[in-house]
Amino acid sequence: MAKKEKNKMVEAITSMDEDFAKWYTDICLKAELIGYTSVKGCMVIRPYGYAIWERIQADLDARFKALGHENVCMPMFIPESLLNKEKDHVEGFAPEVAWVTHGGAEKLEERLCVRPTSETLFCEHYSNIIHSYRDLPKLYNQWVNVVRWEKTTRPFLRSREFLWQEGHTIHETAEEAIAETEQMLNVYADFCEQSLAMPVVKGQKTESDKFAGAEATYAIEALMHDGKALQAGTSHYFGDGFAKAFDITFTNRENKQQYPHQTSWGVTTRLIGAIIMTHGDDNGLALPPAVAPIQVVIVPIAFHKEGVLEKANEIYDELKANGIRVKLDDSDNSPGWKYAEYEMRGVPVRIEIGPRDLENNVCVIATRHNHEKETASLENLTSQVNSKLKEVHDGLYERALKNREKKTYQCKSMDEITKALEENGDGFVEAMWCGDEVCEDKVKEITGVGSRCIPFEQKHIDGKCVCCGKEAKCMVLWGKAY
Amino acid sequence: MAKKEKNKMVEAITSMDEDFAKWYTDICLKAELIGYTSVKGCMVIRPYGYAIWERIQADLDARFKALGHENVCMPMFIPESLLNKEKDHVEGFAPEVAWVTHGGAEKLEERLCVRPTSETLFCEHYSNIIHSYRDLPKLYNQWVNVVRWEKTTRPFLRSREFLWQEGHTIHETAEEAIAETEQMLNVYADFCEQSLAMPVVKGQKTESDKFAGAEATYAIEALMHDGKALQAGTSHYFGDGFAKAFDITFTNRENKQQYPHQTSWGVTTRLIGAIIMTHGDDNGLALPPAVAPIQVVIVPIAFHKEGVLEKANEIYDELKANGIRVKLDDSDNSPGWKYAEYEMRGVPVRIEIGPRDLENNVCVIATRHNHEKETASLENLTSQVNSKLKEVHDGLYERALKNREKKTYQCKSMDEITKALEENGDGFVEAMWCGDEVCEDKVKEITGVGSRCIPFEQKHIDGKCVCCGKEAKCMVLWGKAY
Numbered sequence: 001m002a003k004k005e006k007n008k009m010v011e012a013i014t015s016m017d018e019d020f021a022k023w024y025t026d027i028c029l030k031a032e033l034i035g036y037t038s039v040k041g042c043m044v045i046r047p048y049g050y051a052i053w054e055r056i057q058a059d060l061d062a063r064f065k066a067l068g069h070e071n072v073c074m075p076m077f078i079p080e081s082l083l084n085k086e087k088d089h090v091e092g093f094a095p096e097v098a099w100v101t102h103g104g105a106e107k108l109e110e111r112l113c114v115r116p117t118s119e120t121l122f123c124e125h126y127s128n129i130i131h132s133y134r135d136l137p138k139l140y141n142q143w144v145n146v147v148r149w150e151k152t153t154r155p156f157l158r159s160r161e162f163l164w165q166e167g168h169t170i171h172e173t174a175e176e177a178i179a180e181t182e183q184m185l186n187v188y189a190d191f192c193e194q195s196l197a198m199p200v201v202k203g204q205k206t207e208s209d210k211f212a213g214a215e216a217t218y219a220i221e222a223l224m225h226d227g228k229a230l231q232a233g234t235s236h237y238f239g240d241g242f243a244k245a246f247d248i249t250f251t252n253r254e255n256k257q258q259y260p261h262q263t264s265w266g267v268t269t270r271l272i273g274a275i276i277m278t279h280g281d282d283n284g285l286a287l288p289p290a291v292a293p294i295q296v297v298i299v300p301i302a303f304h305k306e307g308v309l310e311k312a313n314e315i316y317d318e319l320k321a322n323g324i325r326v327k328l329d330d331s332d333n334s335p336g337w338k339y340a341e342y343e344m345r346g347v348p349v350r351i352e353i354g355p356r357d358l359e360n361n362v363c364v365i366a367t368r369h370n371h372e373k374e375t376a377s378l379e380n381l382t383s384q385v386n387s388k389l390k391e392v393h394d395g396l397y398e399r400a401l402k403n404r405e406k407k408t409y410q411c412k413s414m415d416e417i418t419k420a421l422e423e424n425g426d427g428f429v430e431a432m433w434c435g436d437e438v439c440e441d442k443v444k445e446i447t448g449v450g451s452r453c454i455p456f457e458q459k460h461i462d463g464k465c466v467c468c469g470k471e472a473k474c475m476v477l478w479g480k481a482y
Numbered sequence: 483m484a485k486k487e488k489n490k491m492v493e494a495i496t497s498m499d500e501d502f503a504k505w506y507t508d509i510c511l512k513a514e515l516i517g518y519t520s521v522k523g524c525m526v527i528r529p530y531g532y533a534i535w536e537r538i539q540a541d542l543d544a545r546f547k548a549l550g551h552e553n554v555c556m557p558m559f560i561p562e563s564l565l566n567k568e569k570d571h572v573e574g575f576a577p578e579v580a581w582v583t584h585g586g587a588e589k590l591e592e593r594l595c596v597r598p599t600s601e602t603l604f605c606e607h608y609s610n611i612i613h614s615y616r617d618l619p620k621l622y623n624q625w626v627n628v629v630r631w632e633k634t635t636r637p638f639l640r641s642r643e644f645l646w647q648e649g650h651t652i653h654e655t656a657e658e659a660i661a662e663t664e665q666m667l668n669v670y671a672d673f674c675e676q677s678l679a680m681p682v683v684k685g686q687k688t689e690s691d692k693f694a695g696a697e698a699t700y701a702i703e704a705l706m707h708d709g710k711a712l713q714a715g716t717s718h719y720f721g722d723g724f725a726k727a728f729d730i731t732f733t734n735r736e737n738k739q740q741y742p743h744q745t746s747w748g749v750t751t752r753l754i755g756a757i758i759m760t761h762g763d764d765n766g767l768a769l770p771p772a773v774a775p776i777q778v779v780i781v782p783i784a785f786h787k788e789g790v791l792e793k794a795n796e797i798y799d800e801l802k803a804n805g806i807r808v809k810l811d812d813s814d815n816s817p818g819w820k821y822a823e824y825e826m827r828g829v830p831v832r833i834e835i836g837p838r839d840l841e842n843n844v845c846v847i848a849t850r851h852n853h854e855k856e857t858a859s860l861e862n863l864t865s866q867v868n869s870k871l872k873e874v875h876d877g878l879y880e881r882a883l884k885n886r887e888k889k890t891y892q893c894k895s896m897d898e899i900t901k902a903l904e905e906n907g908d909g910f911v912e913a914m915w916c917g918d919e920v921c922e923d924k925v926k927e928i929t930g931v932g933s934r935c936i937p938f939e940q941k942h943i944d945g946k947c948v949c950c951g952k953e954a955k956c957m958v959l960w961g962k963a964y
Contacts, residue, residue: 035607038564039594042557044607047622050553071532075524075643076558076596076627077580082520095586098559100596102581103631103642112521114558114582114596125517125526140529145558145627149585160585161557 013344015282020226021154027276028155031285031345041153041160045269048345051293052272053163057143059195059290060165060267063187069139069167074121076144077112082120086245089119092212096148098160114147119213119238119264122168123246126260132251133172136260137180141167156273157230157482164268170260172252174239177261178216181237184265185218188233195290196271197396198222198278199404200232201428201477203453208437211264215239221452221477223404224277227426229452229479232274235265273482278400279369285346286369288396289389295325296385297342299335301354312353315363315381322382324389343368348392349385369395404428412462417447417478428452428479432472434465440476442467449478495826497764502708503636509758510637513767513827523635523642527751530827533775534754535645539625541677541772542647542749545669551621551649556603558626559594564602568727571601574694578630580642596629601695601720601746604650605728608742614733615654618742619662623649638755639712639964646750652742654734656721659743660698663719666747667700670715677772678753679878680704680760681886682714683910683959685935690919693746697721703934703959705886706759709908711934711961714756717747755964760882761851767828768851770878771871777807778867779824783817783836794835797845797863804864806871825850830874831867851877886910894944899929899960910934910961914954916947922958924949931960 012030014022028034033049045053061071077100084090097113115121122140130136143165153159167184171177185202192198200220210217214236222232240259243249252258279286289295296319300312312328319326327347329338335352342350352364357375365384366373369392376384407427409420417429429449433439443466444450454474465472494512496504510516515531527535543553559582566572579595597603604622612618625647635641649666653659667684674680682702692699696718704714722741725731734740761768771777778801782794794810801808809829811820817834824832834846839857847866848855851874858866889909891902899911911931915921925948926932936956947954 035610037557037603038561038606039557039559039603042559044557044603045555047552047554050555053555054553070529071536072529073527073532073535073645075519075521075526076629077521077524077643079520097586098582098594099584100580101583104577104579112580121519121521121526124520128517147558161559163555 013282013284016225016280023280023282024273024276025155027280027285027344033272033276033285034155041150043155043159045163048293049272052275052287052291053269055291055293056195056271057165060187060191061143063191064141064165064167067139067183067187069141069169072140072142073144074115074118074125074142076115078115078118078120079110079112081110082124083113085120085123086213086242089213089242093117093148096150098147098149115144116146116148117264117266118142118144118146118166119168119242120246122264123242123248123262126170127246127248130170130248130250130260133253136250137169137171137176139167139169139180141165154273156269156276162269164266167263167265169263170243170248171262172250172260174261177239177263178237181216181218181235181263181265184263185220185233185235188235188265188267189220192220192222192232192271193397195288196275196278197288197393197400198232198274199397199401201453201455202457203455203477205234205453206437206440206451206476208440209451211236213238213241215241219453221479222274222278223407223428223479224274224482225280225403226277227407227480228482229428230270230274230277230482231452232271233265233267236263238262238264279396280346283340284344286396287346287348289348289393292346292348293325294327294342294345294347295389296327296349296351297338297347298326298328298351298353299338299342300328300330301335301352301357303330305355307358308353308355311358311378315351315353315378318382319385324382324385349388351385367392367395369399410459410461411466412464413466414443414446417443417449417466421447421449426480428477430459430461430475430477431466432462432464433474433476434468434470435473436465436468436470439465439467443478447478449480452477452479452481495764495766498707498762505762505764506755506758507637509762509767509826515754515758515767516637523632525637525641527645530775531754534757534769534773535751537773537775538677538753539647542669542673543625545673546623546647546649549621549665549669551623551651554622554624555626556597556600556607556624558597560597560600560602561592561594563592564606565595567602567605568695568724571695571724575599575630578632580629580631597626598628598630599746599748600624600626600628600648601650601724602728604746605724605730605744608652609728609730612652612730612732612742615735618732619651619653619658621649621651621662623647636755638751638758644751646748649745649747651745652725652730653744654732654742656743659721659745660719663698663700663717663745663747666745667702667715667717670717670747670749671702674702674704674714675879677770678757678760679770679875679882680714680756681879681883683935683937684939685937685959687716687935688919688922688933688958690922691933693718695720695723697723701935703910703961704756704760705889705910705961706756706964707762707885708759709889709962710964711910712752712756712759712964713934714753715747715749718745720744720746761878762828765822766826768878769828769830771830771875774828774830775807776809776824776827776829777871778809778831778833779820779829780808780810780833780835781817781820781824782810782812783834783839785812787837789840790835790837793840793860797833797835797860800864801867806864806867831870833867849874849877851881892941892943893948894946895948896925896928899925899931899948903929903931908962910959912941912943912957912959913948914944914946915956915958916950916952917955918947918950918952921947921949925960929960931962934959934961934963
């Protein structure tokens with residue numbers, strides 16, 4: 001390929017090492033994932049970006065439904081009085097909601113907030129429809145937009161409006177609700193690993209970091225290429241706190257009135273940001289095959305020559321018929337331009353086919369993530385391509401895992417934390433904690449890393465709290481958060 | 483089945499003839515399609531209702547994508563200054579939008595409306611991304627929620643928030659844009675007939691009834707069971723009016739700056755209301771098989787008897803494996819209760835299987851729409867069930883078409899209109915029109931029926947306008963609208 005052309009394309013992206021934040025924004029714009037709008041803090045999700053979200057939705061939705069969940073749709077407005085019903089919840093969310101005060105020319109009697117999350121509406125609905133243990137559990141989910149009035153915004157990572165799913169379930173017993181909370185965290189973790197090729201750490205949030213109104217918040221945490229941590233999904237156990245605030249009761253098996261137990265869990269379009277920052281490189285995006293809108297691009301070489309375009313079309317038809325998302329680019333742009341373009345867009349596999357390949361009944365298969373090329377026979381192409389897609393997935397996962405391992409530091413003192421970060425750059429810190437919020441705050445203040453979660457898989461780094469030296473209760477995963 | 487039980491269920495629904503509006507609301511609530519909320523004019527779409535919407539979405543989305551359309555997602559907020567850019571458009575929508583004035587505790591510098599429709603945002607985006615004829619056409623669509631601050635609301639038919647898809651396309655030439663407008667109207671009509679079993683009339687709206695900012699609005703009109711008309715989908719041709727207002731230009735093939743031509747088109751959750759009012763009866767909902775969340779319910783009879791439940795499960799497995807959406811109800815409720823319950827929910831086909839059936843290797847297949855039952859062999863059950871589902875679809879369509887034909891009146895004078903409506907009840911009126919808005923208004927004022935559309939398929943009823951007697955320009959379809 002013409003090196004000059006490639007450089008010409010690529011020089012438009014800032015290098016990761018030079019300015020990671022700018023590199024990120026460059027990819028969002030140049031890979032045509034988003035567009036800016038005149039609505040501050042809100043973005044257009046463009047077709048290529050939205051197609052990734054559609055894959056994420058379809059994949060997760062099937063996992064939810066297989067476990068018996070049903071989709072619903074609640075209103076997007078919440079009356080102020082309803083938001084105010086659960087004390088912790090309103091304190092957590094009121095400062096960051098958008099308020100609707102007028103309908104047409106008329107001032108509303110009561111102002112409405114645009115949902116920042118929908119616990120209150122689900123609770124109101126549950127209080128209407130749940131009467132007996134026979135009505136339980138309800139395993140509901142919705143795919144909707146929500147709004148949080150953030151001061152500083154970034155595409156996908158933190159925008160005033162974003163898309164998400166929010167599961168809301170309600171159960172007879174605490175045990176059942178806790179099991180649901182854990183189950184859904186596992187669904188998220190499996191999805192991240194199996195479909196996004198992104199390793200995650202499962203754990204519980206500390207008290208200070210819980211969801212507003214929850215008894216316990218579980219989360220999956222991923223490490224981005226730059227060593228910063230990203231919370232990729234959360235699952236909350238509410239106990240019966242919301243039920244009490246919203247007066248949801250049911251007649252139990254002993255014919256007594258009882259409060260049910262609830263959960264909620266969600267992931268957002270933020271996952272697209274996670275994909276970019278986990279797998280991308282200086283050539284652009286690198287997409288995991290499971291969510292790539294285009295899995296294979298076919299670039300015909302010298303396709304005015306006899307037979308080339310015909311063969312390219314044959315390959316296209318074969319792959320398409322076998323369920324592979326394939327694109328044939330027979331535009332007038334040069335092959336070099338096309339290589340750079342589809343690398344920027346993160347297409348996992350590229351097939352090149354030219355006149356000489358035809359003679360030998362072969363083509364060239366290139367993989368995006370490692371820039372490797374090999375010659376492949378045109379026989380049995382579908383199974384070869386499927387193997388390549390699997391190879392890309394595994395390669396992306398391995399690389400992300402290695403990055404995380406390289407950037408995870410086990411530390412026994414504050415000095416060790418500071419030193420590890422200084423010497424190796426940002427990353428996860430594994431260090432012991434006594435359970436005191438004062439120490440949690442102090443670690444962040446002094447070293448810059450905050451508690452991400454208390455991992456389910458505990459390691460014994462030391463017997464003492466990294467901060468105060470008192471007896472340690474658990475190992476905490478610390479990091480700088482997106 | 484126990485007649486008494488059935489009556490007990492059914493007496494909860496108001497009869498159609500007694501009070502059609504109440505019958506409608508009863509079905510929405512008792513078939514568990516919706517729930518009320520404390521947000522005035524907004525509803526919960528419950529799992530059974532949302533599952534119908536998911537089928538509608540999947541079906542239409544596949545039709546859109548097959549024609550090259552791509553999904554995107556625009557912000558839900560529109561700054562007031564952006565809404566104000568196209569004069570007719572803002573006049574049409576400003577009186578019925580919800581205004582966000584505060585983010586958290588802070589008053590916004592400029593208030594934002596919650597989108598009532600998204601022409602303005604698409605135009606802003608198009609002005610950013612379209613430069614050359616090579617960038618055209620863009621065939622975008624989005625599946626989102628919108629808000630219109632209606633005074634009087636009814637579930638699905640008119641709610642302050644509703645779900646819809648809005649297609650927005652932009653083209654080099656007027657011809658191409660007009661062809662798109664017509665194509666999408668045909669997609670809607672085909673979908674209504676093929677998937678909703680609902681016949682529709684395709685036509686053009688009169689000048690007074692156009693979308694705010696459009697050059698031409700096309701619509702599909704359906705006749706409900708009570709003889710009222712329901713606009714089931716619209717497709718608008720904008721010419722270059724929005725392009726001029728939003729300064730969208732491109733370099734054409736002659737290397738000159740030019741304005742592109744635009745369209746938009748949409749259908750909403752209102753279609754669920756149309757299904758209810760087209761096919762429902764005094765026993766409840768009757769769902770077209772293509773969008774029914776449950777296509778077949780299996781009710782085992784006396785299933786404590788040996789072999790019954792096993793066979794019911796076998797049938798379930800067979801139908802499920804063949805892609806039929808099937809439910810086996812082995813709950814403790816009586817068969818009679820179950821019959822009434824799934825009739826209420828509109829499940830197209832019911833299979834009953836009891837001990838005597840087992841002996842004869844048969845089951846009973848009942849169809850919801852005509853309450854017919856027949857005995858069927860257990861051999862080849864899938865293909866028999868598929869035939870039944872087709873029969874239900876065709877039966878629903880034929881019945882709806884007959885209802886429309888019976889309630890379509892050709893009239894040559896105002897008196898004939900009044901008489902036809904008085905004698906036969908509400909319905910479509912086919913009558914000639916001179917094209918003058920004064921006559922259009924007068925027909926409505928005097929007879930109560932407004933212009934629904936100018937059907938593409940014109941009939942010659944008379945040479946003169948039904949109102950003023952002057953030379954007629956076209957036949958108009960008139961009706962009372964939902």
